[in-house]
Amino acid sequence: xxxxxxxxxxxxxxxxxxxxxxxxxxxxxxxxxxxxxxxxxxxxxxxxxxxxxxxxxxxxxxxxxxxxxxxxxxxxxxxxxxxxxxxxxxxxxxxxxxxxxxxxxxxxxxxxxxxxxxxxxxxxxxxxxxxxxxxxxxxxxxxxxxxxxxxxxxxxxxxxxxxxxxxxxxxxxxxxxxxxxxxxxxxxxxxxxxxxxxxxxxxxxxxxxxxxxxxxxxxxxxxxxxxxxxxxxxxxxxxxxxxxxxxxxxxxxxxxxxxxxxxxxxxxxxxxxxxxxxxxxxxxxxxxxxxxxxxxxxxxxxxxxxxxxxxxxxxxxxxxxxxxxxxxxxxxxxxxxxxxxxxxxxxxxxxxxxxxxxxxxxxxxxxx
Numbered sequence: 216x217x218x219x220x221x222x223x224x225x226x227x228x229x230x231x232x233x234x235x236x237x238x239x240x241x242x243x244x245x246x247x248x249x250x251x252x253x254x255x256x257x258x259x260x261x262x263x264x265x266x267x268x269x270x271x272x273x274x275x276x277x278x279x280x281x282x283x284x285x286x287x288x289x290x291x292x293x294x295x296x297x298x299x300x301x302x303x304x305x306x307x308x309x310x311x312x313x314x315x316x317x318x319x320x321x322x323x324x325x326x327x328x329x330x331x332x333x334x335x336x337x338x339x340x341x342x343x344x345x346x347x348x349x350x351x352x353x354x355x356x357x358x359x360x361x362x363x364x365x366x367x368x369x370x371x372x373x374x375x376x377x378x379x380x381x382x383x384x385x386x387x388x389x390x391x392x393x394x395x396x397x398x399x400x401x402x403x404x405x406x407x408x409x410x411x412x413x414x415x416x417x418x419x420x421x422x423x424x425x426x427x428x429x430x431x432x433x434x435x436x437x438x439x440x441x442x443x444x445x446x447x448x449x450x451x452x453x454x455x456x457x458x459x460x461x462x463x464x465x466x467x468x469x470x471x472x473x474x475x476x477x478x479x480x481x482x483x484x485x486x487x488x489x490x491x492x493x494x495x496x497x498x499x500x501x502x503x504x505x506x507x508x509x510x511x512x513x514x515x516x517x518x519x520x521x522x523x524x525x526x527x528x529x530x531x532x533x534x535x536x537x538x539x540x541x542x543x544x545x546x547x548x549x550x551x552x553x554x555x556x557x558x559x560x561x562x563x564x565x566x567x568x569x570x571x572x573x574x575x576x577x578x579x580x581x582x583x
Contacts, residue, residue: 217520218506218560218579226253226271226280226563228573240312241563241574242368243277243553244302246345250274251553252308253563254286254300255574264315264324264333266295270346277561277576286310286340286349293317295324296352298338299551301368310340311369311379313362314352330447331385331393332362339369339379339407355401358412361393362386366549367429367481373436377403378464380415380428380440395424398442400464415440416458416470422448425456427479427549430464434488438464439511441473441480441492455480455494459513468513475518477505483552483560485581489519493550493562496523503527504550504564504577525577528568547575558582 226241243253251273256266268286273279285291286298298312315324315335324333337355342348357363365381372378380400385393400415416425425442433439438460444453454472477494484490485508492507504525510517531544550564558581566575 217522217582218524219582220524221559221578221580222278223525223575223577224277225571226255226273226277226574226576227282228571228575239549239565240297240299240366241549241565242299242301242551243561243563244300244308245553245555246302246308247306248345249556250345251277251561252300252346253280253574254298254310255565256297259321262323262325264295264317264322265291265320266297266315267291268296268298268310270300271574272346276555276559277578283346287352290352292320294352296338297366298340298352299366299368300346301370303371304373305371306345307371308342308346309369309371310338310349310352311365312338313365313381314338314354326387329385329387329389331387332364334386335362337363337365337379337381337401339377353407355407355410358401358410359383359394359399360391364426366427370430370432370438372432372438372463374463375404376463377407378430378438380430382425382428382442395447398425398428398440400430400440400467402464413465413467415460415464415467416442416456418444418456418470420446420453422446423453427481429480429482431482431484431490433484433490434486437461439482439484439490440467441482443478443480443494445478452476452478452498457511457516459511471514471516473509473516473518475507475516475521479548479550481549481551483554485554491552491560492518493552495548495550497530497545501526502530504547504562506550506552506562506579524562524579525564525575527566532567
């Protein structure tokens with residue numbers, strides 16, 4: 216159960232020092248017509264609160280890409296958005312993520328004193344024309360105190376239920392008590408009209424928190440949720456965490472270790488019931504983007520095969536240790552995967568490397 220690398224390149228790229236930096240959040244889907252649609256965020260400078268959700272398209276399985284542009288150009292000056300694309304079985308496309316108000320041009324969205332994000336809220340949107348046009352972003356009220364970190368996409372289950380997850384984060388108010396020791400799942404049975412929530416993952420370790428969580432529906436109907444797992448005080452990492460649900464996300468198995476010592480998580484369900492698990496490796500041995508094929512149970516993550524699929528020239532944009540607290544210096548991150556016809560997989564991620572920065576891709580062929 217391995218894979219063979221077929222090609223690699225960029226969805227969009229710029230030379231270092233250009234006036235805009237492609238920031239993060241690359242996610243791709245395949246439309247009914249066989250076109251690839253990729254979303255990502257562009258910002259003026261890393262750390263600035265001016266994320267512009269942007270979309271590119273490919274009609275040749277990712278060999279060449281055309282930038283469609285900003286998803287909501289009329290909101291660029293007043294809403295900083297970080298959203299990810301997904302596809303329902305119906306062919307409809309969805310966006311899910313966070314929206315942060317812009318009060319002052321050039322402001323930051325991060326406060327070191329509280330280790331928190333500017334207060335934000337969850338949003339979703341849908342497209343019925345393969346991503347050409349999108350509905351206005353609709354809010355989802357945060358059911359927990361603080362801000363939200365939500366780079367993973369929404370999943371539309373076979374039953375029609377919408378599910379998505381986020382990590383509670385501190386905001387700018389030091390008096391706000393935030394329960395960082397969980398990943399929250401929100402779900403809707405009326406197409407976003409109302410939402411319920413529960414804890415998808417619950418961390419027991421002291422000073423423990425999660426980030427960059429993901430949830431998918433496996434072929435047998437179970438839900439698999441994963442998260443980067445770290446000590447929020449020291450910045451050190453625990454192995455990534457996971458849990459399973461057999462009732463559409465309403466209850467979850469005990470949160471357990473994947474045994475994978477990485478950062479960031481992303482998932483893609485395979486037709487045979489397995490899943491692809493993607494993560495960043497910034498600390499152990501060779502650094503870059505890694506992928507594992509897994510067959511999870513409630514007691515074991517079931518790693519069948521695991522290897523680095525893209526090697527980075529550098530792990531940070533400056534010297535230092537790549538702990539969670541230094542996230543603004545990371546030089547690559549947030550991989551995701553979309554299944555293509557014939558057993559191919561397209562993995563996308565953002566990269567800021569010595570000669571180029573942008574949204575990169577690696578195309579692989581699964582081999583059983």
